[in-house]
Amino acid sequence: MAINSRPQQIWVIYVTLMIAILLMILPLPDMLRLARPEFVVMALIYWTMALPQRVNIGVAWFTGLVMDITTGGQLGVHAFSYAMAVFMVARFHLQLRQYPLWQQAFTILSLVFLVHVVSMLNAPLTSSWHIWMPAVVSTVLWPVVYAVLRKIRRGFQVS
Amino acid sequence: MRRSLHFGETTIKPLFTQTPSLNTRMLLAVAASLLLFLMDARLDMFKPVRSALATAVYPIQSLAAMPSSFSDWFSEMFQDRGDLRERITTLEAQALIQNVRMQRIQALERENMRLRELLGSSFRLQERVQIAELLSVDLDPFYQHVIIDKGKQFGVYEGQPVLDSRGVMGQVAEVSQLSSRVVLLTDPSHSIPVQIVRNGLRAVVTGRGLGEPLQVEYLPHNADIREGDWLVTSGLGGRFPVGYPVGQVMAVDFPQGKAFGEISVKPAAQLATSRELMLVLPGEKIDFSLKIPPVDLNADSSTNAPLMVPEALQQETPETLPAPDAESSVESPSDDGN
Numbered sequence: 001m002a003i004n005s006r007p008q009q010i011w012v013i014y015v016t017l018m019i020a021i022l023l024m025i026l027p028l029p030d031m032l033r034l035a036r037p038e039f040v041v042m043a044l045i046y047w048t049m050a051l052p053q054r055v056n057i058g059v060a061w062f063t064g065l066v067m068d069i070t071t072g073g074q075l076g077v078h079a080f081s082y083a084m085a086v087f088m089v090a091r092f093h094l095q096l097r098q099y100p101l102w103q104q105a106f107t108i109l110s111l112v113f114l115v116h117v118v119s120m121l122n123a124p125l126t127s128s129w130h131i132w133m134p135a136v137v138s139t140v141l142w143p144v145v146y147a148v149l150r151k152i153r154r155g156f157q158v159s
Numbered sequence: 160m161r162r163s164l165h166f167g168e169t170t171i172k173p174l175f176t177q178t179p180s181l182n183t184r185m186l187l188a189v190a191a192s193l194l195l196f197l198m199d200a201r202l203d204m205f206k207p208v209r210s211a212l213a214t215a216v217y218p219i220q221s222l223a224a225m226p227s228s229f230s231d232w233f234s235e236m237f238q239d240r241g242d243l244r245e246r247i248t249t250l251e252a253q254a255l256i257q258n259v260r261m262q263r264i265q266a267l268e269r270e271n272m273r274l275r276e277l278l279g280s281s282f283r284l285q286e287r288v289q290i291a292e293l294l295s296v297d298l299d300p301f302y303q304h305v306i307i308d309k310g311k312q313f314g315v316y317e318g319q320p321v322l323d324s325r326g327v328m329g330q331v332a333e334v335s336q337l338s339s340r341v342v343l344l345t346d347p348s349h350s351i352p353v354q355i356v357r358n359g360l361r362a363v364v365t366g367r368g369l370g371e372p373l374q375v376e377y378l379p380h381n382a383d384i385r386e387g388d389w390l391v392t393s394g395l396g397g398r399f400p401v402g403y404p405v406g407q408v409m410a411v412d413f414p415q416g417k418a419f420g421e422i423s424v425k426p427a428a429q430l431a432t433s434r435e436l437m438l439v440l441p442g443e444k445i446d447f448s449l450k451i452p453p454v455d456l457n458a459d460s461s462t463n464a465p466l467m468v469p470e471a472l473q474q475e476t477p478e479t480l481p482a483p484d485a486e487s488s489v490e491s492p493s494d495d496g497n
Contacts, residue, residue: 071298
């Protein structure tokens with residue numbers, strides 16, 4: 001089908017990343033705020049795994065920068081942590097694709113936890129069990145996100 | 160997604176023709192992040208860049224705030240006539256009560272100013288305020304920041320105090336063209352100088368994060384502070400105006416073996432629910448510190464102090480006060496009338 005190597009429908013990727021960023025700052029009640037899943041990390045991981053030649057460290061870094069500015073934190077923190085997570089996914093994307101979904105979910109757990117800890121290094125407050133909440137919720141949500149993004153990718157024939 | 164692997168020989172190519180390797184790219188990303196990190200943390204010159212970037216992402220933020228502003232608009236549009244009428248009645252009653260209180264406060268303010276003038280101390284009164292609206296967007300939960308919809312184009316500046324109808328909310332941390340970021344009192348990096356209303360004891364109140372009460376710092380065991388004490392801004396530090404409520408002391412504990420007490424304070428402002436905020440403008444200050452003559456007179460002849468009083472008053476009243484103190488009781492009904 002796609003013989004040429006030019007990017008196809010690549011805007012779809014950016015739209016999903018933008019939606020993920022919106023989901024990250026959508027107002028939630030205080031109790032749920034600390035458990036907000038890391039939508040952006042999940043979207044980045046999916047796209048890196050599926051299309052590593054389109055979404056890679058550069059895109060992850062810029063997405064992180066946009067997150068840094070949008071959430072008003074220290075510049076470079078999200079950028080660095082997203083780039084790091086995507087680096088690992090890009091390194092092992094061939095293996096990750098072969099894993100069953102639940103095993104992928106555990107990779108997500110560790111990656112999201114890593115990202116979250118790095119983003120919090122600069123944060124003034126750390127309370128013990130809250131740190132795990134986003135990672136756990138993201139893990140549980142991974143199959144859903146995966147299915148939705150795959151549907152989008154196939155529907156728009158992004159390559 | 161496995162399909163992408165089976166494209167054939169021609170499509171495998173771009174994977175390998177991309178010049179920088181994964182490690183190189185990661186190294187670049189790390190270097191760029193570090194550079195950003197240092198520039199943002201250390202350089203003041205970087206501030207305009209940051210503010211420009213914040214302006215650039217404002218559309219994203221307002222897009223995220225749209226659902227809640229839309230639901231507000233929706234509930235406003237389809238309000239019951241009876242509800243509205245009821246609200247008008249309560250608001251009118253409130254306005255009446257406030258007006259009656261204002262009459263007394265105006266008289267007291269004038270008296271207070273006159274007394275302060277006699278003491279030769281500078282005092283500013285009547286800050287002007289500007290209304291701003293909160294953009295309902297969740298930022299990083301580990302910082303207590305909010306975005307408001309007024310920026311540089313309305314003259315908002317960094318460090319500007321922010322109030323709501325009940326008390327101090329925080330201060331402006333970053334200004335962009337269309338919006339600004341406000342640090343709330345509860346942010347762990349925020350401290351505010353306060354004094355206790357009951358006895359004037361000064362202290363510093365620091366935030367402790369989302370959902371936690373504020374804390375009074377560095378008060379020794381013998382400090383006279385009790386549960387239920389009201390804390391107001393002391394005006395020290397020159398950032399916050401004097402006398403706005405900060406919070407009420409909830410619990411006082413002086414643990415054995417620790418140098419300072421653990422005192423928690425409930426913020427007066429409704430940090431979680433307020434949608435309309437007030438930005439305090441620096442103008443309209445009545446600054447008596449420039450008018451040295453009364454102080455000089457006082458220093459020259461302390462015995463003549465009673466004689467000096469009317470003289471000083473006559474000097475000051477036409478310039479600074481809207482009406483002489485003696486007529487305040489006459490004037491206040493006319494205020495009420497309009």
